[in-house]
Amino acid sequence: MELFKYMELYNYEQVVVCQDKESGLKAIIAIHDTTLGPALGGTRMWMYESEEAAFEDALRLARGMTYKNAAAGLNLGGGKTVIIGDPRKDKNEEMFRAFGRFIQGLNGRYITAEDVGTTVADMDLIHEETDYVTGISPAFGSSGNPSPVTAYGVYVGMKAAAKAGFGSDSLEGKTVAVQGVGNVAYNLCRHLHEEGANLVVTDINKEAVQRVVDEFGAKAVDINDIYEVDCDIFAPCALGAIINDQTIPKLKAKVIAGAANNQLKETRHGDLIHEMGIVYAPDYVINAGGVINVADELYGYNRERAMKKVEGIYENIEKVIEISKRDEIPTYLAADRMAEERIRRMRNSRKQFLQNGQHILSRR
Numbered sequence: 001m002e003l004f005k006y007m008e009l010y011n012y013e014q015v016v017v018c019q020d021k022e023s024g025l026k027a028i029i030a031i032h033d034t035t036l037g038p039a040l041g042g043t044r045m046w047m048y049e050s051e052e053a054a055f056e057d058a059l060r061l062a063r064g065m066t067y068k069n070a071a072a073g074l075n076l077g078g079g080k081t082v083i084i085g086d087p088r089k090d091k092n093e094e095m096f097r098a099f100g101r102f103i104q105g106l107n108g109r110y111i112t113a114e115d116v117g118t119t120v121a122d123m124d125l126i127h128e129e130t131d132y133v134t135g136i137s138p139a140f141g142s143s144g145n146p147s148p149v150t151a152y153g154v155y156v157g158m159k160a161a162a163k164a165g166f167g168s169d170s171l172e173g174k175t176v177a178v179q180g181v182g183n184v185a186y187n188l189c190r191h192l193h194e195e196g197a198n199l200v201v202t203d204i205n206k207e208a209v210q211r212v213v214d215e216f217g218a219k220a221v222d223i224n225d226i227y228e229v230d231c232d233i234f235a236p237c238a239l240g241a242i243i244n245d246q247t248i249p250k251l252k253a254k255v256i257a258g259a260a261n262n263q264l265k266e267t268r269h270g271d272l273i274h275e276m277g278i279v280y281a282p283d284y285v286i287n288a289g290g291v292i293n294v295a296d297e298l299y300g301y302n303r304e305r306a307m308k309k310v311e312g313i314y315e316n317i318e319k320v321i322e323i324s325k326r327d328e329i330p331t332y333l334a335a336d337r338m339a340e341e342r343i344r345r346m347r348n349s350r351k352q353f354l355q356n357g358q359h360i361l362s363r364r
């Protein structure tokens, strides 16, 4: 990857490479765009096949956060961190504290939280070194684990997508194929089960599968079979790029609505599913519940206020589908336009009223 070329192509502001030999920390913080405010995005810990794959993931995820935060109406920019390593074996206290010091060095340009492979306990360690972290233990006045809230947002967004796909937002009797039943999808399955949906699930983690089979009566299938399940809704809730040339021909679902980030391998895959008549709930619009929840900490966390905002994901998905129909464009593009439009408008308003981030009257 030619880093500067890639950064220029998508207008990235900054990439910070952090290493700490003692603890084994190898982290990449990508800050995409801070027009709307400081970059807020989670930290993913994953066993990347190569350094290049880690850079690519950090960059793609950071850009996704810019769009997610903008589309959700938050006054926050987009960033993300990836830590290279096995979250089951390679974590230690020094690693997260060293990482916290690197975040502190950015002086508020980047604020972190959980993502795949990191937990509230990890965020608490980061918090030992910096205040620029959210999703820490509720005992600190924080919002805690964002996953259940993300799941609730995906659930309400799925209902809005179902309304467009089936004429009703009821999920009772609908069959939902869920790929990955980790932190978010376990909670999503609970909501779906409570509404009377039928669940077909898969995961590389057999215990996670067994839990939803036992608790919610889900049917388990092999990881390679999830795409061709005879279902109404496909809910990708594991990793990205799973809507691609190999999987699209297998899909039977009328609606795709799930938590995973970067579900489309390439934008042309969004065009393809649109042409097939599939209602796609754009990933960063439907999975914004977690970031909406942690962002509320910036105002002094209030769960009721945060959950009310998360319920707005229903209307946001409706809005994207409306734009898609009006402009005859795929929903992923409609969402991009909605987010870009907000960033453009806010950039202008900042130009009018703010200089160096301060209101012009503050110089009096």
Ligand SMILES: NC(=O)c1ccc[n+]([C@@H]2O[C@H](COP(=O)([O-])OP(=O)(O)OC[C@H]3O[C@@H](n4cnc5c(N)ncnc54)[C@H](O)[C@@H]3O)[C@@H](O)[C@H]2O)c1
Pocket: 114, 115, 116, 117, 146, 147, 148, 150, 179, 180, 181, 182, 183, 184, 185, 202, 203, 204, 205, 208, 223, 237, 238, 239, 240, 259, 260, 261, 287, 288, 290, 291
């Ligand atoms: N946690 C949040 O609040 C949040 C918010 C927004 C988006 N997301 C996104 O949602 C997705 C899930 O997040 P999570 O926090 O639940 O992570 P998680 O790690 O708890 O769950 C992911 C699950 O996917 C499984 N998995 C991995 N590869 C798989 C494969 N090939 N096939 C089937 N299963 C596989 C894992 O074993 C794990 O159980 C991620 O893409 C994440 O970026 C999470």
Ligand SMILES: CC(C)C[C@H](N)C(=O)O
Pocket: 040, 041, 042, 043, 068, 112, 113, 114, 115, 116, 146, 261, 287, 288, 290, 291, 294
């Ligand atoms: C800030 C976090 C809650 C971010 C979350 N992992 C996401 O992708 O939206």
